[in-house]
Each structure stands twice: as structure tokens, then as C-alpha cells.
Amino acid sequence: MDDRIKAMEEKAETIAQYLKDQIFVRIFSHNDGDGLTSAAIMSAALKRLHIPCHVTNLPKLEADILALHEDSFYEDTPLLFCDMGSAQWDVLKEYPNPVIILDHHQFKERPETPYFLNPEDVGLSGATMICGAGLCWMVAEKMDPANIDLASLALVGIESDRQLMISANELILEKAKNAGIIDIRKGLRIGDGLLSDIFMYTLEPYLDITGNPELIEEFLSGLGLSGKRAEDLTSDEMKTLTDAVSRKLTEKGCIEGLEACVGETYLLNNCLVRNICDLSGIINSCGNFKEYGLAVSLCLNDPSALEDALSYYRQGREILIRSIAESVPLLKDGGCINFVIGNDMYNAGETASVIVRYVNPEKPVICLNVSDGFIKVSGRGTRRQIRQGLNLSVAFKEAAEAVGGRGGGHNIASGGSLPAGTEDDFLKIVNEIIGKQMAGGGADDGPEKQAADA
Structure with a gap:
């Protein structure tokens, strides 16, 4: 077994033992397919041990959003964040609570908690090698080997995040096969x-x-x-x-x-x-x-x-x-990117994914969705573009913060939110950043290069 996967399993064991000693756990999880399966895995694992929990799924993790839920936990209540939290330590460190983070997104400031499980922390790609649900299943299996059956939900999370069946994901798949949980x-x-x-x-x-x-x-x-x-x-x-x-x-x-x-x-x-x-x-x-x-x-x-x-x-x-179908004709050439600006789009992330995979795979695609007084941005790339140097997580974080918003995620798929009226400035900045990235000769030998080459 890869030493990096072993390191994750050791951390999963530590987190599992901690959770088994609790009398109540407050769970916050992302609201996409990976986050929803993550929440299901952890709530099932806790319920089987007769440990009560309260689950809330969030579109994003920000201080004002988390503040709305402060009346649902005490200062000593363990807060478990699934499929989010790695890049939001500036928000979470303000709480006195024990914080557990099971997340696969990139981060700049490493969370200062002993209960932090993230593949990027050990040199594996969180974009393609394991998702939030996979990490939650790692912990659940350490809580009780009988939780092997929850590997089916981990596979659904992998599918939802369009990850590759390599590295830690492949290990989950093999365990599911051996347990007779899946047919192919x-x-x-x-x-x-x-x-x-x-x-x-x-x-x-x-x-x-x-x-x-x-x-x-x-x-x-x-x-x-x-x-x-x-x-x-x-x-x-x-x-x-x-x-x-x-x-x-x-x-x-x-x-x-x-x-x-x-x-x-x-x-x-x-x-x-x-x-x-x-x-x-x-x-x-x-x-x-x-x-x-x-x-x-x-x-x-x-x-x-x-x-x-x-x-x-x-x-x-x-x-x-x-x-x-309505967005494809609106696709515009932004230089190093293609982009669409829409109003109240149903799912900007899915739209960007489909366009870059099946309509125009030559450049990263960014969808800007103007809704409810702010702008949600979603960007998607390809593994070929990653090999050329693309890192949407870095580009979105820098460009969004430059216009007063927040952004980040993975090298190949990222999102963010912007103040109204800043879309032109964001597109200009993100185009410049991506242009420099892709002119730089490609990714290094770290996890992103491994993922792109897989």
C-alpha cells in the first residue's frame, strides 16, 4: 500500500477513536453529491454506535453562514466538517470547539487541529484520487469494520465528483468488490x-x-x-x-x-x-x-x-x-478561457463541466451565475490543461479575493462567490492568472501532476 494512503488511514484511525468517545456530534457538510453522501456515511456510522448527531448541508462555509447555526451546539460540541473546511480555517479557528475536518479541497493555511484528514496534506490529489465521501468512509470503517457496506456511498461520492478510479479510490473499489457490495x-x-x-x-x-x-x-x-x-x-x-x-x-x-x-x-x-x-x-x-x-x-x-x-x-x-442548450450559444472567448454569464442558472458547475468535456475542450470554461444580488462562479478544466499548468483553485482564490469575494477548490474544478458588478474585473484577472499558469510549462511532480498523468 502507498505510504501516503497508510498515513491517511492512521489519521482516520485517530479521528475514529475520537468520534467513538463522543456523546453528540454536530455535522456540517457540503450540499453537492459528494457532500450529501459524506453526511450520510458519517450519520450512519454514528447512529450505529448510538451516538446522536445533527446534520446540516451548506452551499459554502463562511463566518456569517456558520453563525446562523451557533444555537445548535455548545462550546464543547465536536464540529465535524465533511467535504469542506480545509480552506476555511480562518473561520473555524474562531470557535473554541473541537474541530474535525474530512475534506479533499486544497488549502493555503493548514488547519491547526489534530483531527484533520485531507489527501493534499500527504501528497495525494484531492481532485482525482479521493473525495470527501471516500475520506468519511475511511473514518467510518475504522469506527467499525462492519461499515464496509458504506463503501457503496463512497463510490457514489467518487462518481458525483467525477474522480478517477486510482490511488485511494481504487482501494475503496477493491474493498467493495471483495465484500460483494457491487457488480460491474x-x-x-x-x-x-x-x-x-x-x-x-x-x-x-x-x-x-x-x-x-x-x-x-x-x-x-x-x-x-x-x-x-x-x-x-x-x-x-x-x-x-x-x-x-x-x-x-x-x-x-x-x-x-x-x-x-x-x-x-x-x-x-x-x-x-x-x-x-x-x-x-x-x-x-x-x-x-x-x-x-x-x-x-x-x-x-x-x-x-x-x-x-x-x-x-x-x-x-x-x-x-x-x-x-441555452448556455452553449452564449459561450464567449475570453483569451485563455471560455466563459458564460447567465442569470439564475440552474447549475453553473454542471454546465461548465459539460461544456469543457463535450462541447469545447480547448480552454477552461467559467460560468458566472448572477443570482440573488451576488455572483456565483464555477470553473472546470481538463487533465490536459492541468498538464499545461492550469490550477483553477489558485486562480479563483486570487482573482475572487482581488474583487472582494472568495474562491477556491481543486486545480481542475473550482468555484467562488463575487460581489455584484465585479464580473468583468474577475474575468480579466482570472484570465491573466490562467494565461501565466499555462505558459509556465505544466504542473510539477506533486499530486496535481500525478492526477493529470493518470
């Missing part, structure tokens, strides 16, 4: 159901037929797959479909999109929604509609959550497909 289907990585429905709403892959029923029927009929369901395809039929999609993406030069949508689909034997592509999409959609409790309940296999969660999934995908 090879070929196109898509959900279950009618192929015509899947290509109407799937984002992986996003094709020139997506959202257009006539073009989808023409495509499937030409392959002899009209009326077929993904889960019923023979190996030859799956190969036919996979080859056809691969040709479309290769012709457009969407190599990383191709790598993302062809491979292994994990079928979760202990989840209400078995296909990992479906479950990840459902949980993310619940998060987009701020139905965080519903998402966590579904993760914990509450049958009463399924119908409503599926409804939000269908609504969310319809809105998102329309939003992306």
Missing part, C-alpha cells in the same frame, strides 16, 4: 432504463442528439437498438452502442469526455437505486433543489424517499438540459 457492467457508463429516455437527459455523454427525441430515435434505429433498455442489452449490443458514441466524441476531439463515459458502471447491491450513474444523478438533483434531507434519506435506503427523489431528478435533468 462494462461498456457505456449510463444509467438504467429505455435508451431513448437516457439520451434525452443524460449529461454523460452529452451528444449532438441529447434532448432531441427525433435525432435520438434516428440514432438508435440506425444501430438496431430502438426500444431497448440499457440493462437488457447483450454484450454485442452494448459494444455497438459504445462504439457509436465513441465515434461521435472522437470526431469532436472530446477525448476526456470519451474516457469518462466508457468503462465500468458500478451496480450497488445494497442501495435502493442500484445503478451508480442513476443514484449519483438523483442525489445531485435533490441537492440542486435544496432537498438535502431527502437525498441523505435515500442514501440511507429509506423507501419513502424514492418517489420524491426520482421526481426531482426528472425535473432537474429537464431544466439542466435546457440550461446547457
Whole structure:
């Protein structure tokens, strides 16, 4: 085993033993797919030990937001932050509480807590090698080996964050396989159901037929797959479909999109929604509609959550497909970046991801969403751009702070918030920073270079 993974497991053991001694834990977790599965893993692990907890999912971690929840914990209550907290030590250090951070984002100031678990702290990439849910599962397994079953949720977090199945992620996958938690289907990585429905709403892959029923029927009929369901395809039929999609993406030069949508689909034997592509999409959609409790309940296999969660999934995908179709024509060349400015976009992060993978992979894509008096920014890049030197986390942090906002995340995917009216200045600064990064000859030999080369 990699010594860096061993170091993380040792820290996970320390944190697990600390949590097992508590009588109550206050959990704050991010509100995306990774954060929601993180919250589910930790709440399940604590509940199994009869340790009460209170979970809140947050869109971001800032002093004024955390202050709204101060009446829900005492000064000695352990505060557990999942999928957030590494870059917000300036906020957290103001509290006298014991602080536990299980996070994979980059940080500038290392949190001064003995209960800090982050792959970047040991030289692994938090962008591709392990996510928040993976870290939470590491701790949960140390709390009780029976929590191996929660590895299915860790895999959903990995899927939600579009990480690679390498390093620590690969270790989680192997343990899940050995425990019989998952089965594997090879070929196109898509959900279950009618192929015509899947290509109407799937984002992986996003094709020139997506959202257009006539073009989808023409495509499937030409392959002899009209009326077929993904889960019923023979190996030859799956190969036919996979080859056809691969040709479309290769012709457009969407190599990383191709790598993302062809491979292994994990079928979760202990989840209400078995296909990992479906479950990840459902949980993310619940998060987009701020139905965080519903998402966590579904993760914990509450049958009463399924119908409503599926409804939000269908609504969310319809809105998102329309939003992306409307955003693509608005894409502008910003020099070293491409960008879109929109109002009340449904999901700027997903939009940026789809555009950089499947529409225009040549430059990093930044979406600026003007909503409720402030601007949310989301940026996405590719591993090829990382090899050229791109680090969106650094670029977003510097550019956002220069205009009075906050930003950060990963080298390949970052976000932030800006004051209203600062979008032009932000774009100018971030373009200059990224231009210098990518003219510098590429990443060094650290975790970001390892991730880009994987």
C-alpha cells in the first residue's frame, strides 16, 4: 500500500477513536453529491454506535453562514466538517470547539487541529484520487469494520465528483468488490432504463442528439437498438452502442469526455437505486433543489424517499438540459478561457463541466451565475490543461479575493462567490492568472501532476 494512503488511514484511525468517545456530534457538510453522501456515511456510522448527531448541508462555509447555526451546539460540541473546511480555517479557528475536518479541497493555511484528514496534506490529489465521501468512509470503517457496506456511498461520492478510479479510490473499489457490495457492467457508463429516455437527459455523454427525441430515435434505429433498455442489452449490443458514441466524441476531439463515459458502471447491491450513474444523478438533483434531507434519506435506503427523489431528478435533468442548450450559444472567448454569464442558472458547475468535456475542450470554461444580488462562479478544466499548468483553485482564490469575494477548490474544478458588478474585473484577472499558469510549462511532480498523468 502507498505510504501516503497508510498515513491517511492512521489519521482516520485517530479521528475514529475520537468520534467513538463522543456523546453528540454536530455535522456540517457540503450540499453537492459528494457532500450529501459524506453526511450520510458519517450519520450512519454514528447512529450505529448510538451516538446522536445533527446534520446540516451548506452551499459554502463562511463566518456569517456558520453563525446562523451557533444555537445548535455548545462550546464543547465536536464540529465535524465533511467535504469542506480545509480552506476555511480562518473561520473555524474562531470557535473554541473541537474541530474535525474530512475534506479533499486544497488549502493555503493548514488547519491547526489534530483531527484533520485531507489527501493534499500527504501528497495525494484531492481532485482525482479521493473525495470527501471516500475520506468519511475511511473514518467510518475504522469506527467499525462492519461499515464496509458504506463503501457503496463512497463510490457514489467518487462518481458525483467525477474522480478517477486510482490511488485511494481504487482501494475503496477493491474493498467493495471483495465484500460483494457491487457488480460491474462494462461498456457505456449510463444509467438504467429505455435508451431513448437516457439520451434525452443524460449529461454523460452529452451528444449532438441529447434532448432531441427525433435525432435520438434516428440514432438508435440506425444501430438496431430502438426500444431497448440499457440493462437488457447483450454484450454485442452494448459494444455497438459504445462504439457509436465513441465515434461521435472522437470526431469532436472530446477525448476526456470519451474516457469518462466508457468503462465500468458500478451496480450497488445494497442501495435502493442500484445503478451508480442513476443514484449519483438523483442525489445531485435533490441537492440542486435544496432537498438535502431527502437525498441523505435515500442514501440511507429509506423507501419513502424514492418517489420524491426520482421526481426531482426528472425535473432537474429537464431544466439542466435546457440550461446547457441555452448556455452553449452564449459561450464567449475570453483569451485563455471560455466563459458564460447567465442569470439564475440552474447549475453553473454542471454546465461548465459539460461544456469543457463535450462541447469545447480547448480552454477552461467559467460560468458566472448572477443570482440573488451576488455572483456565483464555477470553473472546470481538463487533465490536459492541468498538464499545461492550469490550477483553477489558485486562480479563483486570487482573482475572487482581488474583487472582494472568495474562491477556491481543486486545480481542475473550482468555484467562488463575487460581489455584484465585479464580473468583468474577475474575468480579466482570472484570465491573466490562467494565461501565466499555462505558459509556465505544466504542473510539477506533486499530486496535481500525478492526477493529470493518470
